[in-house]
Amino acid sequence: MSLPGLAGGRWRIDRPLLVLIHRYVGLTMAGFLLVAGLTGSLLAWNEELEAVLSPALFRVAPPGPEARPLDPLVLRARVQELHPQAFVARAPLKVEPGHSVTFRLFARPDASGALPELANDQVFVNPYTGEVLGARKWGDISQGPKNLMPFLYRLHFSLALGSVGSYLLGIVALLWTLDCFAGAYLTFPARQRNRAQRTPGKSWLARWWPAWQVRWTGGSYKLNFDLHRAGGLWPWAMLFVLAWSSVAFNLSEVYEPVMKMLFAHQPDGPASRNRAAPQLEPRLGWFEARETGRRLMAREAQAQGFAVQWEDALTYDPRRGLYSYRVHSDRDLSQHWGSTQVSFDANSGALVYVWLPTGAASGDTLRTWFVSLHMAALWGLPFRLFVCLLGLGVAMLSVTGTLIWWRKRQGRVKMAGKRMAENPAVAHTARLDGQ
Known part of the structure; x- marks a missing residue:
């Protein structure tokens, strides 16, 4: 058999x-x-x-040659104050000259625990003045060209x-x-079944060319x-x-x-940290959390032999009670964002886990390459x-x-029609089958 x-x-x-x-x-x-x-x-x-x-949302002009952007955490606090119905969970820490800073809004649970729909979930801020340049609901094409x-x-x-x-x-x-x-x-190239089919002097690669x-x-x-x-x-x-x-x-x-x-x-972060109710006001404030992240990142950089190049973002997850501090290091591939990360408890500041984009585990290195490419x-x-x-x-x-x-389907239909025309018995049978 x-x-x-x-x-x-x-x-x-x-x-x-x-x-x-x-x-x-x-x-x-x-x-x-x-x-x-x-x-x-x-x-x-x-x-x-x-x-x-949308140049009005994404481009800003420095007010003067010596102008310096405000601290991103100050900008985040202003956006949070302007949107008490929402939660600003992420603060970009790198400000590009001539670019606005974007903050994402997340709905806060209402009294029933439901998440209300926000009219807009992205806010654009002038980093030099703190002025809000505009807002949009990401991906809602009904808002026009800005989306x-x-x-x-x-x-x-x-x-x-x-x-x-x-x-x-x-x-x-x-x-x-x-x-x-x-x-x-x-x-x-198709397999040559016998010597008669073989082309003398042609290798497999030559036939594939x-x-x-x-x-x-x-x-x-x-x-x-x-x-x-x-x-x-x-x-x-x-x-x-x-x-x-x-x-x-x-x-x-x-x-x-x-x-x-x-x-x-690399080990995933502990899934068991999910809380019954989100903790929106942890013991560590955003400024203290940034300093904690800097300290933990410097310690890991020394222990694992990588160099921090610039800060990328500070994020707080109220469902897990974790801050995540991200930087761009020499372990990163992307030129646009940093993925080197330390995550720590938002109340105690204790390190929970570290994630390196390359060099720590082959599977994570491959994924970083896939994403970056x-x-x-x-x-x-x-x-x-x-x-x-x-x-x-x-x-x-x-x-x-x-x-x-x-084209091949048309050829098959044409050939079938030709065979039926040449053989009336086949055409008659086909018509009976179609009845």
């Missing part, structure tokens, strides 16, 4: 079956990847486009459908990850086919990174067990341009794959 797929004791992939799987998985994903690719190419320039669409980029992010991440869309795109990302390998395999090329003058079908095949081969590694990192973002139920089975990870957060302008073009490439692969299927 032989097992399907086995030949001579070795696994053999059924190529026609793999073609069918690749075709129909590709058709299933095409629309989703078209949206993800186009929105992703725009999101590579998110900060610049936000400033162009266009957040809305595109919602489309990119969840089709603007919330958790349902996020899970749906997570499933698509998982199919895409698997299809990366199926698509690559189908570009390999045409798959990397585009026949620009071979007609529309060949051009479309080559763009699809070569367009998936040249950036294959980065396409895999985009696909698997999307699984990490949207389908952690799959990503985390797989990666934790294969690679070491996906979000074009390293290597400056050239890599952002590459990611922008790659997003357009993903859209192109979706379109060319659909066109290949449509």
Whole structure:
């Protein structure tokens, strides 16, 4: 008794079956990847486009050449005072010259414990004067152009459908990850079954090389086919990174067990710290918490041999009673944010856990690379341009794959019609079957 797929004791992939799987998985994903690719190419320039669409919210002019921004914690306190119905849980600690500072608002529970809907959940502040420049409800496109980029992010991440869309795109990302390998395999030269089929003097790599090329003058079908095949081969590694990192973002139920089975990870923060009721006023105030974070971070930097480069943010989680102090260190990859973090008890200041983006555990290092590559957060302008073009490439692969299927379908329909015309008995049977 032989097992399907086995030949001579070795696994053999059924190529026609793999073609069918690749075709129909590709058709299933095409629309989703078209949206993800186009929105992703725009999101590579998110900060610049936000400033162009809403300069009054994102750009500020220093009042003088010697002007210095106010302490970010002072700005946070002012925003908190202006919005008593909300809680400002995060204070950015790095202020970019000429840029506003953004604070996120979270609804406070009312008397019944429910969270009321906030009219706006982002506030933009002039760091030199403390003046509020404006506000928006992140992602609400009904507020106009100031929410266009957040809305595109919602489309990119969840089709603007919330958790349902996020899970749906997570499933698509998982199919895409698997299809990366199926698509690559189908570009390999067909197996030569006997010596008569073999081309003298041509190695396997030489026979594979045409798959990397585009026949620009071979007609529309060949051009479309080559763009699809070569367009998936040249950036294959980065396409895999985009696909698997999307699984990490949207389908952690799959990503985390797989990666934790294969690679070491740093311990997660204690989940048992969740409180029955949020503690909105911990014993440590924000200024004292920042000093505690600085002290703990300096101690960990000395103990673990990394260097702090700049402060990034201080966050308080009232559900767990934890402050998290983040910096950008030489363990970070991103040029835009810091992920080196110490978290400590908001009442006692005792260290709870430390998280390093690279160098501490291989699984966390890989995830940091995946996230930084996906979000074009390293290597400056050239890599952002590459990611922008790659997003357009993903859209192109979706379109060319659909066109290949449509052309082949038309050919099959035409051939079936020809066979029926040549054989009236077959046509008569087909008509009876259709009745």
